[in-house]
Amino acid sequence: MRSSSELTTIGFDADDTLWQNERFFRMTEKRFAAMLADHGEGEQISARLLEAERRNLAIYGFGIKGFTLSMIETAIEVTDGRVPASVISEILDAGREMLGHPIEPLPHARETVEKLAGTFRLVLITKGDLFDQERKLAGSGLGELFEAVEIVSDKTAATYARLFDRHGDGPARSMMVGNSLKSDVVPAIEAGGWGVHVPHELTWVLEHVEAPVAEPRFRQISDLSQLPALVESIRNRV
The missing domain is CATH 1.10.150.240 (Putative phosphatase; domain 2)
Incomplete structure (x- = not known):
């Protein structure tokens, strides 16, 4: 019988998480x-x-x-x-x-997404211009690995609650992975999910907030290659 908090769904940010932006x-x-x-x-x-x-x-x-x-x-x-x-x-x-700039995937993006795709529902959750985000996803070659793609105007706790209800088993059994503490990590945790920060060397100043280090569902990794092991450790503890 599955635990009510078992991880089943993983959301990924796109810009500066999967490719350069x-x-x-x-x-x-x-x-x-x-x-x-x-x-x-x-x-x-x-x-x-x-x-x-x-x-x-x-x-x-x-x-x-x-x-x-x-x-x-x-x-x-x-x-x-x-x-x-x-x-x-x-x-x-x-x-x-x-x-029109060519897409430059970040290190470990493809191998990590491929490794997790068979076990979890993967959802791409990105904000920005619809046409541009669709272009970048198509150019990345990663689109087929995601069960759903959501291009939103902003990322809030309500956004994640809605999307993880729609594409998963609710926020409590979901994780959001991204480079922005403000957009990817903090609101996902506020919604009741896991928030995994993958720092990028360049982050827009308007995306800067303090890391929620006291939150039990906050994690930080240095790059995407560490994500599968982190996910496995979380699965083994619940």
């Missing part, structure tokens, strides 16, 4: 700052861009398109409305390049 935002941000070098130091331009992104999250959501619009807005602001059309065009080109 933030690296391309950082590269484009540096390119953007160079475009506006006559109007401020790189750090100043980046700070203004971050302010715009923070303001616009509730309007544009997460992803490259919102980032591109925030760059345009910032360019208008720092130039007092005198930004040349050529710079706007270059910003749009940069956004299109991001949307």
